[in-house]
Amino acid sequence: MPFVRASDGVLLHYTAVGAGRPIVLVHGWTMNGRFFDKNIAALAENHQVITIDSRGHGLSGKDLIHLTMPQVGRDVETVLAEIDVREGVLAGWSMGMATVYNYLAQYGTERLAGIVDIDMTPYLFAEDDWEHGVFGNLTPRSSLEVQAQMIADRETLGTTLIPAMFAAGSTQSPEDLAWWAEQSLMVPDLIAMSLWVSFSNQDWRPLLPEIDVPVLLAHGRKSQIYPTPVWEALERQIPQTHTHIFEDSGHSPFWEEPEEFNRAVLGFVDGL
Template structure:
């Protein structure tokens, strides 16, 4: 598969890379944490038949420069809005995966005039209750922070060792983006969902261990105009696990025919 050429622009003082391919109405694709503009590669051939695709590396990922401070989803939405404005400023369809789904919701609430429809894929929009293991690791890390405060000369070493031992894989790999990851993970977008007026398609994997289907169901119930599709057998990356069914659901929805149809035996909204 040919790789789309790279383009660069300056937004908020950061050098941001993006790719563009296809022709037609604009569809903005926002990747998840740790991803890049290449994350959606398996579904691009289907999507570009109907849309001009705008696919950025969000700041701190791929070839885009990282923010100097801890950003939240709203800060990333500002970058997305600038990209839409640079492409003409007309309302566009937006597809966001996981963390990119949070950014898409922030975009739809802060810049509603720029958003036509939303496709939110495996998006952690509603805070989940932490598992017993996660709570235990959190308590251990809190104890390490308390010890670090008592031993200023060893503070950096203690916190690094605690992060290595008790942090999630994303946290361990985040490097300078760790403060941003902590901020984004702790966001709860449930209170903002009723304000989203754009039609929304929610796509979740039946077997997603990172963002369970219950999160998608809660988001569907909180959004005023949302449909839910469940991709049977898929995990956190339904566009990789079953790119054909994923593409079919997205294209049906964006064509205005609705996407909330059962795909396989997984549950879907009625």
């Protein structure tokens, strides 16, 4: 089970299987690399597939230090340097895409040939000139209310947030919902809170025009987390985009439509 130490000593867990152009999968808030289990085997047939558990998540260290998104971006570089990733594709789901933005801001695209944005906005708050906030209406005040609920009863908060990970109108099995909740609650409350505060306060819109590698926008048509067509705003700002809309998915197309997701990612990667 591979681990590498971050610059501050925190143990980072990662997996690496297969050979070929690296595809690095970065999970969302309070999740972990196991959420990509439906994708790894198919993607690894002709590529090296790497998953990273962000600090505080999954099997990575739960140390209560440096719980900021810039540090999480540095952690990605630590893993990529350990494996010596070159010409890789960095795929971020939800907060994982915020991790990608933090990585790009510090290290650029020297190691990268492409990026995959999995149902994420570059700015979490809805404003008069920006409709693409969380749930289409998140404000700083409502974000504080989410934080208060994290402190009061994070388990109950999960019963609201986890079903929202899937397509509007869909029904998930009790077993899947229980597994998602169990994995999410592995992240200590303070770590979840600290990273929420860190990434909710970032605005990556100014970075978009500077991205100099192709980006696959992999978004769910029925996303409850991002119910507005955020991919259209991204298409206008990022110089090189390919868009794949998953008609029967919400926030988690890699889980909800894994075969189509795998085909879309492979088609993008193999076309670079």
